Amino acid sequence: MKSIRTELAIINGVRFILVTPHNSNTDKYPLYCIEYFYNGKQSKVKEGVKTIYNKYLEQVKEFKSVNKKLLLLRNLFEFKINELVKPIRVEESFSDSTITIQTKVIDALNKFFEYHTKRHEIGEIKDIYNYTERDKKVTTFINKNFANLLLSDLNTTVWIDYRSYLKKWGLGNSTINLQMVYVKGFYIWLSQIMELPITNHASKLKKLDITQQQPKFNEIKQSLFVEFFEVVKSSERYLRLHLMARLVAENTLRPIQVLNINVKHVDLPNRTITVFDAKGRKWRKIIISEVVKELIQKIYENTIKAERSIESEDYIVGFYNQTKQRKIFAQTMFRERILLPFKEDYPQFAHILIYDFKHTSITKALKVNSVYEVQKRAGHSKVTTTQIYDRSDNISRPITVEELNAIK
Template sequence: MTENLIKNVVAAMQDSLTDEQLQKLENVLAISLHGLEVREECTQLVTSERHWERILKMYIASKRLENCAESTMIAYKRCISMLFIGLNKKIHEITTNDLRYYLAMYQEQRKISLSYLETLRHYISSFFTWATDEGYINRDPSRRLRRVKVPQKLKKPYTAEEREHLKDIAKTERDVAIMELLYSTAGRIGEVVSINREDVDFPNREIVIYGQKGKKERKVYLTEGCIYHLKKYLASRTDDNPALFVVDRKPYSRLQREAIQTMLRKLGTEAGIHAHPHKFRRTLLTDAGTRGVPLQEIQAYAGHAKPDTTMLYVSVKDETVKASFMRLMA
């Protein structure tokens, strides 16, 4: 078994290493594994014990009590279920090496990004830490899983020209109103699609939206452009659906997030712009920071629990840094 293991490892690395490096690898493996007994682990499907499913249900229930968004709970459930099905082991038998193996295989087979790999590690670690704290298992196998180092890429907001271009090529007044509202409110797409007509306070130019994360209400405001296009869109409506945005065909049901994502993706392709709903949120927060709105106020407007989260969204432009330096330091 040891000899086969060495052969398999060397064969898997032959396209990545030189002949000299392969020989070195084979020597290191032979020396390291000498005197050790290597046995193949039994991975037959465990059908007699599904205890992990009951534990997972309790875990999801605890996340629900913490006011986690429904989409987050679905992601947790899917991730943990796939883990147990993939490993085919009882919860108390899972080791740190099992978790490392699963994450490594998941990344290799699905070619996921480092960012998504870190998300999976976080989900897994959260579950096993909770299971240990609750006494379902004696030790936490995820404790020694290291965080994945994700390269920090600056996610750029829309430029003013890009936003205008998207509105110019929009197919309907509704689509323009959606883009104006996404920008003005810095709302998450799930928050925007849940808004009703009666929620819009036109005289005071504000909306109280119910946050997806943290389940907190917060007040957001509307620009003059947003007010103009919303009124123009609503004046064209002939239906009685209470939803602020509806599909443009009967029975005029509430517009869903997937429809907005598709609309923006098509406009972006046509304009040669990377366009998606969340980018409007980043753009508003960046513009607010550039124009001098204090970070604490931007944090409250965005509905963030921590200022660190806000800083991930607020891009600091080089020219702004230079202007401040020259004014205050030079």
């Protein structure tokens, strides 16, 4: 890992990240900068950052509390962040906050995403990642093909073209359907929140038939599967990644389910965790392996060493020098702070997603377990969902008359 990324502030939906060299970085001129993404552009500011950070290192030597260290770091960089925020605030003050039927579609989409960002800031939605990805796709398309189109001229043809555009990129039908759900949400926001007299053109389009789509089998190759777990167990800095991948692979949990596990859900003596299945809308209990128990125990020990108390509302993935207590470690944070730096160090895993461990686990388990046993472990409400992962040949052996006679 070449760099350490520390969140300094989130202002008006813009995240400011401090990038400093890791202890293992051997570059002659390592990177010191503040990184932020605004108005479709990523910026890196280097001026004065190294000087401020070196000042921080001098002052922090006697500090033991991780929270105090982070507070000092943010205080020292506060004036620098304020300098960067000024042009953003000026630009916002001159922008028209109202939307009319004569507003450009691209401007309305930007305001729509700002609306979701504010919802995320106040805790109305937990994760902004899916909104960010869907916004990026639709704004890229509009900028490229309909940059000057007004809301008054918006029509169904635009969204037919958008669906074709997504299809050309090789996206699956289910993913395209979700993109269109985002577009429909845009229309609902325009009509019900912004109170504009606009027809919901997207509602006129039929969903793409996902039954005609080839099932995706994202099975990780055996050699990479083995190597991954050898690597993550070799160093404590991969502790959270190891725990996440284990729970996804061994108990076929979804990554978001793992991130939502509180201390109160964990019963280490009995090696059980109670998890919520959002799709099935029910709680269920899973039995964890001895290794997972040890990983959670290690996180508890590290938390105590950092002079932090362990509370029932804390999340097992996230606290101890990662995020605030009682605040969830969001999927974007996990991806940016843990997964991406890991993949930079080990590029052979660059194409692997955390969700692939769930796919691999189900596919492998079907080779040795009954489909109903695997269905229960995977938390699928329908056995047909589990059967999608069954890649065995459609061949069955006979049950002989003699065997039937033996059954009483």
